[in-house]
Amino acid sequence: MAIAAWSGLDSMSNMDDALYLQWKTLLEDRTGMILPNERRSFLTTSLGIRMREIGFTDYQLYYEHVLNGCEGAIEWATLVDRLTVHETRFFRHMASVEMLRELVLPQWMSEDEPPGTIQCWSVGCSTGEEPYTLAMVLDHFRETDYCQYYFGITASDISLASLATGRKGVYHSRKLRDVDAVLRGKYFRRVSDTHFEVNEALRKRVCFAQLNVLEMEHVPIGKVHLIICQNMLIYFDRKRRIEILNNLVEHLLPGGVLILGAGEILGWQPPIIEKIEFNDTLAFRRLPSA
Known part of the structure; x- marks a missing residue:
């Protein structure tokens, strides 16, 4: 035409x-x-x-x-x-970060056989701030608590342009306003007066992939320890939200954790998961026997 x-x-x-x-x-x-x-x-x-x-x-x-x-x-x-594409930034939801640091990771490390590899999935990752935040939390916890584990993160979104931004890993300084000085110095380098780049070592931990959540049955992602899906479900009606969540739970390992945005779903809890009680968060753990 x-x-x-x-x-x-x-x-x-x-x-x-x-x-x-x-x-x-x-x-x-x-x-x-x-x-x-x-x-x-x-x-x-x-x-x-x-x-x-x-x-x-x-x-x-x-x-x-x-x-x-x-x-x-x-x-x-x-x-x-x-x-x-929606506006996001690093460490956008601190309560979820604190839950990982104070509850989820310590529990995993205290198990008789703590995981040697922690596989994660950031669903609806937008331009990459969420999966890179998770990577910083996992890497910093590993070093400060002297834990021995490898970790990898799959970051998925429907937007090719957003994924390209995530792979590049360059962000305006306003996106880093919630990153403390220690983590900023450790995981970023300044590339201009207004922009910072995620360091190469951290970028290598995150794999960006296009995914339409309507096609979850075709997702080439296996069982993972942690799934983060925040500020995405708000775009869908309740029936679709439940379909998406039920599919995500099937990708969790026993003991794996699903973190959602607070208030994104009410009255949903399949029998194979339990709710994690932590202030200002909405998260579930897949039962070990499931």
């Missing part, structure tokens, strides 16, 4: 209710994300910005474009980046 040049003066077409429902349904079918009506302006604004960039002024024509063959598939991938 030929794209007409946009002069910068042409007005955008209106998005009526039927067209809004069409876009909303496409987003849900392809990503599982539910877009409440109060976020209609977010959708129209995000679409409008992208449409102006590539020369479209009509929402219907752009809709047909993203459904059109390989070119449309490439454009859809770019659009999904715009619609799904």
